[in-house]
Amino acid sequence: QEILEKYHDLFTVQWEGVIGNMCAPSQAEWEQLLTNCSTFLFYGMERFMSHVLLNWLVAMNIPKCRLVILLDLVRSQQSYQRIANSDLHKSCPRIALESPTETAMLLSLAGVGSIVAPQWYTTLEENAARLESLFENLLSFGRTTGQTIHVLQK
Numbered sequence: 146q147e148i149l150e151k152y153h154d155l156f157t158v159q160w161e162g163v164i165g166n167m168c169a170p171s172q173a174e175w176e177q178l179l180t181n182c183s184t185f186l187f188y189g190m191e192r193f194m195s196h197v198l199l200n201w202l203v204a205m206n207i208p209k210c211r212l213v214i215l216l217d218l219v220r221s222q223q224s225y226q227r228i229a230n231s232d233l234h235k236s237c238p239r240i241a242l243e244s245p246t247e248t249a250m251l252l253s254l255a256g257v258g259s260i261v262a263p264q265w266y267t268t269l270e271e272n273a274a275r276l277e278s279l280f281e282n283l284l285s286f287g288r289t290t291g292q293t294i295h296v297l298q299k
Contacts, residue, residue, distance in 0.1 A: 148273065152280045162186070172198055179207050185257075188216040188276060190224035193262075194243035194251070195231060208256035212290060214279060215248070215262035216272040259290050 146164070162178060163170045170178070175197050179185055187193050193215045194202075232240055241247060249260040261279070263272070275297060282293040 148276050148280060152284050169196065172201055176201065176205065179205065179210055182210055184212045184214070185210055186214045186216070188272065190219050190221060191217065191228045192243045192248070193217045194248050195228055199239065199242060199251075202251055202255060205255045210256065211258040213252050213257045213260045213262075215245075215260065216276055218245070218263050218266045219269050219272055220266055261290070261294060 149164075163174065187196075189196070242251065245262050245264045249262060252260050263275075278297055279293060282288040282296050283290070288296070
């Protein structure tokens, strides 16, 4: 919330989304957010694909979404329990499709231009630092996505 407030004035007029942990977005809300945006940011627990239906994403056409930033792969005891219970009802190939590389491929096939995502599990603090750096470089300094990723890699 603090980072969003800091960069609020640099956001476009059309900033909308879901913030908080009181309720998870429905599949219809995920679809609306992804199809009506030029940039999509997911900052949450576990794997992004564990929150959306695979069949739904595969059928989507989202070419207006030029950039997806996934700051996921954070694990807590509660999120691990939720994902473990959810994974019990999935096949091994289905779970494999939720990994970072496969998620990027699926989003790309749906029409997303660029995907920024971690490749391994991380902490909330590390993702907050990544978000701060992304916003600073993209919004304050006006760097391109490629230039920003290069800064993050250092």
